[in-house]
Amino acid sequence: MNKNLFWLIALLFTLSFGFMSCAxxxxxxxxxxxxxxxxxxxxxxxxxxxxxxxxxxxNEVGKWVIKRNYKISNGSSLNPGLGGSSVGSNPFETPPSVNDSVYMKVLEVGEGSNRISPLYTDTVSVYYRGKLINGTVFDQNYTGDLNTEVHVPTHFALQAKQSSGVFGDGLIVGWITALQYMKEGDRVELYIPAALGYGTQGQSSIPANSVLIFDLKLEKVIHPDGLESYSLKVD
Incomplete structure (x- = not known):
């Protein structure tokens, strides 16, 4: 009897230890x-x-393009806590830092010789999926693999109107910078430093100080006054 009691106690101890380990x-x-x-x-x-x-x-799939923050290129200053880097009257007196630029890996190059890049006042039609460095998807306008015959692109205006580091239709500086160097049909894997995204404040499901990663395809550029006016402005 005592022997059986001993083995029962031993068994219970082993099980309780196992449960603690699992926890x-x-x-x-x-x-x-x-x-x-x-x-x-x-x-x-x-x-x-x-x-x-x-x-x-x-213009070459698999290669990378690095473009400096368009606001710095234009000699403007931004609040580093609101999606931008603070610079002086001459931004190029300070050497570029890793946080001044967006990094684009070329996934697709659009076809055709008449493709255009968006101007500052244009509207763009895009497909996108945004995620954090841990793979968490925080925004997208399609699910699964992109199928341009099934999925519907979203229109965004690039016209800048600053509000807490966000411009136009809620676009961050990193997006506007990248899009101005893309042409219709181009698709990139876009890496945006926190300084050109939501900075030290974060946004909704995006924590502060987050690098943003986008699969971004520029489907179409919509110029408010038509292509003829676009050509005149470019020339």
């Missing part, structure tokens, strides 16, 4: 722990790859 093993770690530092390291690694495979224009 410890299933502890969920914070997916956003050390988020700022992780994003800094991630962006540094992307910048290194982009520089090693850089070409000047989006």
């Amino acid at each position: 410890e093993d299933t502890t969920v770690e914070d997916p956003y722990a050390n988020w700022g530092d992780r994003n800094v390291r991630y962006l540094d690694s992307i910048a290194d790859v982009a520089r090693a495979n850089e070409i000047p224009e989006l």
